[in-house]
Amino acid sequence: MTTYQKLGEILIRQGLLTQEQLDKAIQIQEKESGRLGEVLIKLGMIKEQELISALASQLSLSYVSRSSGLLIPQADQGLEDLIPKDFAQKNLVLPLSRSLNSLTCAISDPLDVILLDNLKKMTNCEINIVIATKTDLVRAIEDFYSHAAMMMKEAVKESYDAPKAPEEKERLSNEELELSTDKLIARAGEAPVVKLVDLIIRQAIDERASDIHVEPQKDKSSLRYRIDGRLYEIPPPAKHLHMPIVTRIKILAKMDISEKRLPQDGAFIVKMEERVVDLRISTAPTIYGEKLVLRILDKASVPLDLAKLGFNQQQLDDFRKALKSPFGLVLITGPTGSGKTTTLYAAMNELVNPHKNILSIEDPVEYRLDGINQVQVKPEIGLTFASALRSFLRQDPDIMMVGEIRDLETAQICLRAALTGHLILSTLHTNDAPSAVSRLLDIGIEPYLLMPSLLLVVAQRLARRLCPKCKEAYEYKQDEIEGVKLNRAPLFRAKGCDECNNIGYKGRVAICETMVLNDTIRNLIYKHASYIEIRDAAKASGTMILLEAGIKKVIEGVTSIEEVISITTGEE
Numbered sequence: 307m308t309t310y311q312k313l314g315e316i317l318i319r320q321g322l323l324t325q326e327q328l329d330k331a332i333q334i335q336e337k338e339s340g341r342l343g344e345v346l347i348k349l350g351m352i353k354e355q356e357l358i359s360a361l362a363s364q365l366s367l368s369y370v371s372r373s374s375g376l377l378i379p380q381a382d383q384g385l386e387d388l389i390p391k392d393f394a395q396k397n398l399v400l401p402l403s404r405s406l407n408s409l410t411c412a413i414s415d416p417l418d419v420i421l422l423d424n425l426k427k428m429t430n431c432e433i434n435i436v437i438a439t440k441t442d443l444v445r446a447i448e449d450f451y452s453h454a455a456m457m458m459k460e461a462v463k464e465s466y467d468a469p470k471a472p473e474e475k476e477r478l479s480n481e482e483l484e485l486s487t488d489k490l491i492a493r494a495g496e497a498p499v500v501k502l503v504d505l506i507i508r509q510a511i512d513e514r515a516s517d518i519h520v521e522p523q524k525d526k527s528s529l530r531y532r533i534d535g536r537l538y539e540i541p542p543p544a545k546h547l548h549m550p551i552v553t554r555i556k557i558l559a560k561m562d563i564s565e566k567r568l569p570q571d572g573a574f575i576v577k578m579e580e581r582v583v584d585l586r587i588s589t590a591p592t593i594y595g596e597k598l599v600l601r602i603l604d605k606a607s608v609p610l611d612l613a614k615l616g617f618n619q620q621q622l623d624d625f626r627k628a629l630k631s632p633f634g635l636v637l638i639t640g641p642t643g644s645g646k647t648t649t650l651y652a653a654m655n656e657l658v659n660p661h662k663n664i665l666s667i668e669d670p671v672e673y674r675l676d677g678i679n680q681v682q683v684k685p686e687i688g689l690t691f692a693s694a695l696r697s698f699l700r701q702d703p704d705i706m707m708v709g710e711i712r713d714l715e716t717a718q719i720c721l722r723a724a725l726t727g728h729l730i731l732s733t734l735h736t737n738d739a740p741s742a743v744s745r746l747l748d749i750g751i752e753p754y755l756l757m758p759s760l761l762l763v764v765a766q767r768l769a770r771r772l773c774p775k776c777k778e779a780y781e782y783k784q785d786e787i788e789g790v791k792l793n794r795a796p797l798f799r800a801k802g803c804d805e806c807n808n809i810g811y812k813g814r815v816a817i818c819e820t821m822v823l824n825d826t827i828r829n830l831i832y833k834h835a836s837y838i839e840i841r842d843a844a845k846a847s848g849t850m851i852l853l854e855a856g857i858k859k860v861i862e863g864v865t866s867i868e869e870v871i872s873i874t875t876g877e878e
Contacts, residue, residue, distance in 0.1 A: 773801075
């Protein structure tokens, strides 16, 4: 019978630890709690790989490492579908192989029985474990789950490899103009096309893209992903696959594949592990063929929480105070792509209450929220923002959300509803908060309607976050920017690493200004004051303008000065 040995005894026997060192580590462990192995590593008495090797001996388990080549999952077993990437990264677990109902996984903590139980429930498999260091697991997990990008490159390369004969290329080029609907459907259903479309979508979701652009050009096809607000070129498939790829996506979105002359819209759902991602498809006829844009709506990646969007504490308090009002109008403003809809949904998420009747009219309904009655605009049958709002008022509403104020009629209904005891939330396309007042007055809203009903205007932009792993400090020599003083040095700038794909930025944060309607501003509205007068009054009452809010994020090390200047003043 094998005699059980303690971890300390094994390390002493292997000559990695002395008895005195072990006694000292045990004393510290008793004071601070935690595992003995972690204490030994913290004290620098042993290395991580030495601990894992000793644990393997203690528990009669196999120790694997990247250098040995044993920490590489088997291909084509669907292991990434059994254990999602987020779970693997959070728990440091890597699936290596599967045989019938048995799954072998590499982990760093073989004593974590809760993890083993969760793995068994998640995969419906019996779990066999091997041990690896945390360092090796982090890199191996990243390598394995980025295999979709490698598969994408291989699939793109294959699309160029055949056909190679000039006459065959010319035949395909001519065929693109003449393909019948039946042939298009047949080619769109071929394995290489299906695989390529799946990989294009999967890679975009893995890289946190918000949009996929598939564009025909004269001699090639173009593929671009919008990541954190900027478009990046991706190696595109061969030109002759453009139409089959477009047709495949149109089939998935239930669009008319025979119609290539008019723009179309469609949608479909993608299920990835435990995530459900909505894709909205838009086509546009260009001189070289159909261009596709796929908007990726991944609710799991969007924080529908006001506190996590980027507001400072004062702005958050002002926003929440307005949301608690029994009636009035709250506006979110900014250009396209500034995150207005996300902020609107986050606000609505805070308002959900079984004692409130909440209705929304949107174009389109981007995220489905429990507890809210959401309606999709359908202008072709007469269901517009204005007509829906009129019907909402007969539905005994407490709170109403309007996706966007686009015309005078919608604005008038919103303001009258706000005056008659309803809380209204909506968006408007303006550059800053004071401009919202000017815009509403310019389209024909009477000051007597706007003055008592408008509670708060929030203007925002989205700035790219500096990658926390590679951002670097530097001395910024200028004392102030556009009249805004910098009161701290050094600042941080983008560098680039593997974590952020050498971009230097990862994720985005909202930069906001919140204008609370006080008596001074209301009097200016009544007098039909100019934009400049309203802006100056807002600043005098404590409103932090967009540039000031951005500089604060720079000083906090969240983003770079170049990024803030580019989104607030338009200068790169």
